[in-house]
Amino acid sequence: DLGDTTYGLIPLHKILGQQCWRMGSDDVAHPTQTYVNDEDDDFESAWALQNDAVTHMALAEEPLVLSKWLQTLPSPTPAQIKKGHECAPADRDALLTRAILVFLSLENLRDANALVTEYATHME
Numbered sequence: 328d329l330g331d332t333t334y335g336l337i338p339l340h341k342i343l344g345q346q347c348w349r350m351g352s353d354d355v356a357h358p359t360q361t362y363v364n365d366e367d368d369d370f371e372s373a374w375a376l377q378n379d380a381v382t383h384m385a386l387a388e389e390p391l392v393l394s395k396w397l398q399t400l401p402s403p404t405p406a407q408i409k410k411g412h413e414c415a416p417a418d419r420d421a422l423l424t425r426a427i428l429v430f431l432s433l434e435n436l437r438d439a440n441a442l443v444t445e446y447a448t449h450m451e
Contacts, residue, residue: 334386334433337386337387338387340383340386340387341383341384341387341389344379344380344381344382344384344386344387344389344392345380345384346380347376347377347379347380348376348384348396351373351374351377351380352373352399374418377418377422378422380396381426381429382429384426385426385429385430385433385435385438386433388435388438389438390426390430390438390439390441390442391441391445393426393442394445394446394449396422397419397422397446397450398449398450400419400422401418401419402417402419403419403420404417407420419450423442426442427439427442427443430442
C-alpha cells in the first residue's frame with residue numbers, strides 16, 4: 328500500500344531534500360569530495376544535488392525552507408543580469424525557477440505564492 332500521497336511521503340521528501348542540500352553545500356565547500364549515484368555509477372555535482380534538494384523540498388511543501396536556502400546563495404553577477412546575456416543563469420535564479428515550476432506542476436499555487444512572496448521580501 329502506497330498510501331494516499333501521490334508523490335510519496337512528505338516527511339521522506341523533506342529528509343531527502345535536506346540531505347541533498349547538505350551534500351551539495353559540502354561539495355561546494357570541498358570540491359574534491361564527490362558522491363556516487365548508484366543508478367548510473369555517475370558522480371553527482373553540487374549543482375545536481377541542489378536541484379534534487381529543491382525538487383524534494385517542493386514535494387515536501389516547504390517553501391519557507393527553500394527561500395532560506397536561496398538566501399545563502401551568491402547574488403547574480405553583472406554579466407548574469409545583463410539583458411540578453413549568453414552566460415549561464417545565476418544558481419539562485421535557476422533554483423528559484425525550478426522550485427516554482429515544481430510547485431506549479433503539482434498544482435500547489437499556495438506554496439508557489441508563499442515562495443515568491445518570501446523571496447521578494449528578503450532578496451529584492
